[in-house]
Amino acid sequence: MSVPESRAQTAISQKPIRAPRGPALSCKGWQQEAALRMLMNSIDPAVAEHPEELVVSAGTGKLARDWPAFHAILNSLPAIESGETLVIRSGEPEPILKTNPDAPSVLIVNSLLSPASQGHTGGIEVDGLARPTRMAAHWMFTGPSSALPEAYETYRAAARTHFGGSLTGRLVVAGGMGGMGGAQALAAALNGAAFLGIDADAERIKRRVKAGYCEVMVNNLDEALRILKNAVRKRELASVGLVGNASEVIPELAHRGVLPDLLTDQTPADEPFAYIPQGLTPLQAAELREQNPRAYRARALDSLAAQVRGMLELKKMGAVVFEFGNGILAQAFARGVADAYEIPDFVSEYLLADLQQCRGLFTAVALSGDLDDLARIDSLFPKLFPDSELREWIAIARKRPSPGLPARSCWMRADEAVKLSAAINDAVARGEMKAPVAMGRSIRQKRAKNLPGSQPTAQAVNSAAPAQALADWPGLPALLDAATGASWLALQVGAAAGESWEQGASFAVVADGKPKTAERIERLLANDLAAAVSRFAPPSQSPG
Template sequence: MSSLQALCSGLPLRPLPENQGRWAGVPHAPVRTPGLSPAEEQLALRNALRYFPPDVQELLAPEFAQELRLYGHIYMYRFCPHIEMRAYPIEQYPCRTRAAAAIMHMIMNNLDPAVAQFPQELVTYGGNGQVFSNWAQFWLMMSYLSQMTEEQTLVMYSGHSLGLFPSSPGAPRLVITNGMVIPNYSSRTEYEKLFAIGVTMYGQMTAGSYCYIGPQGIVHGTVLTVLNAGRRYLGVEDLAGKVFVTSGLGGMSGAQAKAAAIVGCIGVIAEVDKAALMKRHQQGWLMEVTDSLDKCIERLREARRKKEVLSLGYHGNVVDLWERLVHELDTTGELLVDLGSDQTSCHNPFNGGYYPVQLGFSEAQSLMASDPATFKGLVQESLRRQVSAINRLAKENFFFWDYGNAFLLEAQRAGADVEKKGAKRTEFRYPSYVQHIMGDIFSQGFGPFRWVCTSGDPQDLAVTDQLATSVLEEAIAGGVNPAVKLQYVDNIRWIREAAKHQLVVGSQARILYSDQKGRVAIAVAFNQAIAQGKIKAPVVLSRDHHDVSGTDSPFRETSNIYDGSAFCADMAVQNFVGDAFRGATWVALHNGGGVGWGEVINGGFGLMLDGTQEAEQKAKMMLSWDVSNGVARRCWSGNRKAYEIICQTMRENKGLVVTLPHEVADERLLQQALGP
């Protein structure tokens, strides 16, 4: 068993650790099929060996070559550390700066087996969301962080530590870029090769920026989505007896079961991987499980009749479940589902993100590696069948939305009937949850703000929960508009439910959808509590990249941008740069995330509060920019709610001056000017 001190001492070379290969009893990433040429295989091996001195290369070369040919990537399993991987209290890390220790705390949380989807392959969530590309990169970064001073910045290129560079105390301590590939070469096929040869990495959103907080992060978003879907589609506040059907219990999708319980509906979630399903059941996130479709339908009917709160995991393929629901409708006339979505990792459909209904789980994994072309054909056929069943149910009083996982995009590419007549390029027959459900929230500046108590003490988290609740209650008492009040009330309910439902997995963290005012006020309250000793150690502020300003993603976060700029990435890049010089402790910019490689540019940050006045000033400056940037962009695109919010923000902050759009007063002018 290694110690934290040993973990920060650089790669263990003399002696080399024993190569224990892939561990039994933990889930592993699917075999990758990058299709490297012999010359590219040599390049991959050369790139891996450059982390090691010549005297060990002869031993490691055949070992790494075998990994490349067996698994499609060199993970360097020999160097997977023998330590309990978890978020240790910040004071235990051997560092020269607290900021470096806070970053270590976050990295080790992302690799905690209770949190990570495939911990030995350094995948946190989403099937391929890497923290690092290989274990040498992990050891190297931990060593650099332990050495780093307040006058250095660590630069990361897609998992690789380029080095420590002189900088100022006010600069970020860490700057991360993941997957920054030249646009013409940013295809999925090119990515597989570039990742295999070890020169780029898919960091998802918060995997490669070290800001993932376990499935709790998406529980809150799913709670808000399902609540607002009930309001919008069903016209109800109370979801008792309503049925929500979806799929996926692996990484982030594991949140769906807990969200169903919190909102009080009946959630039926299909999952093909029994290990993932049982993990959620053992964690208490999934109330019941069955591998019988008959029993699943029987239990659904019973819960619906009794208006029970239920999260039911079906061990099987979701296509079978959708087709059975169609069968029940056609034979009995009974519609057994009210709301539906999908959270398979469809951004990565041909490498383990989506399993075709025609094959069992093990068969699919085998075919995926041995015959990728046939596997792809089966996936696309399965997508067509799934959409066909959903389309039949949607003719009744059933509502489906895309959860931003590229499900409808991949279904369209597979030839499924998802077209919407007269639609814009980013629209399908069914809406993205951003377009119809969450879009107004982003336009008002609300998004997934989060924090981590680096002491690791649950009592510190309880204090932050109390402080955040008080801030929101005071804001309501001071008077806010009805739309903002509704979000604040939902958030207060969330904090109370989160504590009751024991949502912490990994680090002592909380997520809260908040607007600019709320984020700043909460940050100030936390910082003062640290200064007063009410919170025992620094608190790291962060957010999901899936936020107001952090992500340009035409099929998700910016799918409701209609001025033609949905495919432009200025907002996310500007956000990354602006956060860096306004006080962020670290910043990250990624290609890919959510809907997949080449489909999105997104960025995030970490900001450490340590109780100092300097930390408070950084929080006020950086958090204000981090929200206003996106609201201003949405305003310029023509969004009325964003227009109102940014105008209000300008009135409250005289230093903020935003260009406002003028509407075309008479639409006939356009036709007249362009007419024949």
């Protein structure tokens, strides 16, 4: 764990951060203002898991290296002129550079460690270097609502593949209810399931219950199973958050012969310092992490290995088991679980067809903070996509408002994103919105050190080069985004103590109603579509 911040640094962080609302600018243009508001929104206490520590999601990744660095970034954004770019390197702002008016206002590069350094830091900050993190550069994060579309589509695909198209009357079990894992309970319930979520941190479950993403929290496995068995028997929806350690509960389910129909995990396993080891409360875990980080890491890795062994045992008993993109298989494999990769990953198993059709996450955020602007965005869907399932999704999403700035996240094709983005920009131009709208897409790629190309196993298929030897994605799309009009973009690597890593690239574009912005949006998203086709389509279908 990093050395604790000084009292002066901690004092800076005491006042909660909340993004400005309304049409008034504090920056020199809406491209810069959008970046400032989204940065502040990401660390809003209603959005972030641990805002006092600058931690956005369930892992340990920070939005900035420390609080002074965060405020330095915040103070730099209003100074950016058109044709200038702020560079942020591993959570620390660099000087503002002269670029050109079409260049991104902000470029973020985070934790791109050299191969030699990965595995030596072990996730510990050394000599002031930022720990490898995931999500730390993603300023478009809006809480579990960011993860809900992907989780919903994954469970939906699993239902089609294994259970005749519905999870009604099925027991779904998953570890981890913090950050991105916070969407699982609702995603499973929306597909008809009786859901058991397991988390060692009661506060994470309380947040999900308060937000309406989970129905009830319990402290006892027997009570949880009583509720869920009754729901399965009656074929009713149910979602229960159990305060417990997944590395203990999952093996206990196997021992009792309780067989989930579907089992997965979204604990922060790719960051062992965020994974709570067996036998420790969150407070005890924090103390050990500070006093003896190497001992903590060893206990965390032993615990997640035990969890994967439990998952494998339930798989042998007949449960459908998959990994949900958190690197737990790579960690377990490195810890001696030789058959860890008998568990498939969610991309190859359920989402590859979507990716081949260029479907993915798209998020639009009303920078005004006004719910009427979000309602205006929602009203565009039935007009633009009258025969699409997107209409049904909007009806679902409206019932669970996102915290912080009003946001709408959808799972949609890139060509649909082009059409929607253009319509939003037109609405801003006509004065139908109180302020511009920030829109973003993201791409990620995971690998394991000990099983190259394993996350996901399905890589680009239009090249004769071995997919596992390549790490071009998502770096190549990030370069393309910078060249074609992104308002800001980020490229980061999250490493899990050398055993696995995740590359991620995300970009945002701001619909401010200007004709030139319409051209930028069309160019940016069209190239995003072309890049996706190039990555996943067979050679005969790739562009050119």
